[in-house]
Amino acid sequence: MNWIDKMERKFRGRGIPNLTVYVIICYVVGYLLSYMNPSMLSMMSLDVSKILQGQIWRLVTWVIYPPSTGNFFLFVISILFFYYPVGTSLERTWGSFRYTLYIFSGLLFVLIAAFITYFITGGFVVIDGMTYVIGGGVFTTYYVSLSVFLAYAMSYPDMQILLWFVIPIKMKWMAGVYGAIILYNMISYIRVGLWVMAVPILASLLNFVLFFFSTRNMQRYNPKEVHRRREFKKAMAQSRVNPATGGITKHKCAICGRTEKDDPNLEFRFCSKCNGNYEYCQDHLFTHQHVK
Known part of the structure; x- marks a missing residue:
């Protein structure tokens, strides 16, 4: 405040x-x-x-x-x-x-x-x-x-x-x-x-x-906050790497880890009830436990 x-x-x-x-x-x-x-x-x-x-x-x-x-x-x-x-x-x-x-x-x-x-x-x-x-x-x-x-x-x-x-x-x-x-x-x-x-x-x-x-909100210009966001983006980028192909993927299910390269017909959505940017495939979007 x-x-x-x-x-x-x-x-x-x-x-x-x-x-x-x-x-x-x-x-x-x-x-x-x-x-x-x-x-x-x-x-x-x-x-x-x-x-x-x-x-x-x-x-x-x-x-x-x-x-x-x-x-x-x-x-x-x-x-x-x-x-x-x-x-x-x-x-x-x-x-x-x-x-x-x-x-x-x-x-x-x-x-x-x-x-x-x-x-x-x-x-x-x-x-x-x-x-x-x-x-x-x-x-x-x-x-x-x-x-x-x-x-x-x-x-x-x-x-x-x-x-x-x-x-x-x-x-x-x-x-x-x-x-x-x-x-x-x-x-x-x-x-x-x-x-x-x-x-x-x-x-x-x-x-x-x-x-x-x-x-x-001037807190976002704080050097510690800038460093935290940079590390978060780096970690998110690494999580998008498909171990099988080594390529970068756009989507990845937070439950099963499948990406669009595993099945081009898979659909992915972000859950609005989870506390954070969690993305799920069509099989786990309505069955997962919400992150609080």
Whole structure:
């Protein structure tokens, strides 16, 4: 049992149901403010220098920044046909607690990265003699929202969607394309000296990396486990050798030892009730004693 499972058992029921709806409400408020009162929206951004001056509300209010402040039509499309169905489906799959932990951990990583970046740079970077101020618009929820899509693709890799409502494509390939775009953006920023812009991208996706590895069985990469599997395959290969002919056989009965080379008409089946990969010929498939 991994650490997420342990936390879920301990804090079951502490998740926020319908969290996707609340996130969308925050985005809508931020989108409206960007048009009606941009100055007020800037007062709610994640600006560490302002936070250290006493504007502590920015520790929370920065989450209202929408993933995009561009065309309103594209904003509605992305919410209705992308974020809402993906987020709600992922919450039903994972449960409220795990989904809440995923979202909040992504936000926390971005918040920590903003403070670390500020203490390292002092709030500005110099490139080719020009000074660039690290404002509140650098650290947003854009890539946290994107991590929800990546998590969904991990949960449903073979689900097919219509790209641009026309092209059928599987989620795993879409995730691969987005991953390549993210990597390209990070490399582009670093090459021109704007490594600060790559920090929020990396921080926003740490929750995906953390959840991905915590839900995978890493024990199979253990050197002892690799050696055990190699020895098992070697032993199985030797057991397939027909002593009479010295050739390799595809099937061998675990009871009588007969193979397809003994009788081409023999049929072989694996027993689903035996604890292990035991194969039996047609004469012993229903008469053998199950291995437990």
